[in-house]
Amino acid sequence: MVRGKIQMKRIENDASRQMSFSKRRNGLLKKAHELSVLCDAEVAVIVFSQRGRLYEFSSHEMPKTMDRYYRHAKQVQKGGSDTASMRTKIEFLEQSKRKLLGQCSLSSYSSTDELQDIASQLERSLSNVRARKAQLLSEQIHELNAKEGLLLEEHSGAKSCVQATHKQENETYSSLSSNSTSEQVGTELFIGLPEMQIV
Amino acid sequence: MVRGKIQMKRIENDASRQMSFSKRRNGLLKKAHELSVLCDAEVAVIVFSQRGRLYEFSSHEMPKTMDRYYRHAKQVQKGGSDTASMRTKIEFLEQSKRKLLGQCSLSSYSSTDELQDIASQLERSLSNVRARKAQLLSEQIHELNAKEGLLLEEHSGAKSCVQATHKQENETYSSLSSNSTSEQVGTELFIGLPEMQIV
DNA sequence: CCTTCTATATATAACCA
């Protein structure tokens, strides 16, 4: 039984949120289907749960709807739009991806040198991705610190420090946009926090 | 006043269909927003009206959610040869490549979990690539052994050992197609060969 | 994770402005 208007904010109780998600998700997908059938519209819905599970509906084909969206949202970039050059582009990108993921047949690699290049590139990529992860985590920590500051302030009654805290937060965010120090910042933050260790 | 259950088929009356579209479309977008807020989910909705007008909602960023969708549904692998699906494929592959190489803006990643996924994938890929490099080197060694055998044979006159060497080479290649043992095989092969050390 | 129950909240078809 619904006891009152529900507040438009995250449901904090895990079980309730999960139950609500399950029901509302089904409701949303049903509504999407009804809209597409009744009104003859092209509809696509994508839902990712908190745990990363995917739920979707598409009245036509998801890639086609997405592509239509892209074409609508932004006039697609440069490069040949004929099937020939696009096919070439696709083949190149797919081969490039397979090589990066080590999914090629051995004969696809021209030499051990090429494999060495790819390995080196992967290591750099891994380093990039880890740095970005550290960045994201440090941003989250700064946010939490800022929130903590606000909470503490509520008890101390000192108001001048609020703006100072926010200012620092913004500066930190800006500086993290450059890659140079992010990894260091990231790792330093997690000394003594093994469960947050950056893998 | 709703006089009865609505039939789940296209509303034939133009005015009614248009009215229904307008109301249901708003309802759908609202529901999508509620789901994302209440249940902390990543939600994206795309609606094209019959006349081609676009209506959308996305809790995060549409391109980000679309990209996440593609990473999840690997269905892109196959697909049509029309420009629409090819363009989609290109978009997906390019974004996928940027993420693997850590070249995306930080905001392109939805969470540290996603970055963790990518990092794990990169580590597996690196392992694959190293294994393949080891394979290639081992094949080259087998070839050299075979050639050495042939050269020796020219002097000794014994011919049967050549085919034996080739047979073993093929078996090794087959077993390496599965990931489980390739790394181990690769490293074992190069014990005592420091200049060929696998990076 | 799913279903069912039931009281209530929401959505919406038809109508009107």
Add this chain to the structure above:
DNA sequence: TTGGTTATATATAGAAG
């Protein structure tokens, strides 16, 4: 097109299974 009004259909929170 857009925005109310109202009677009804649907959706769903909370509890239980």
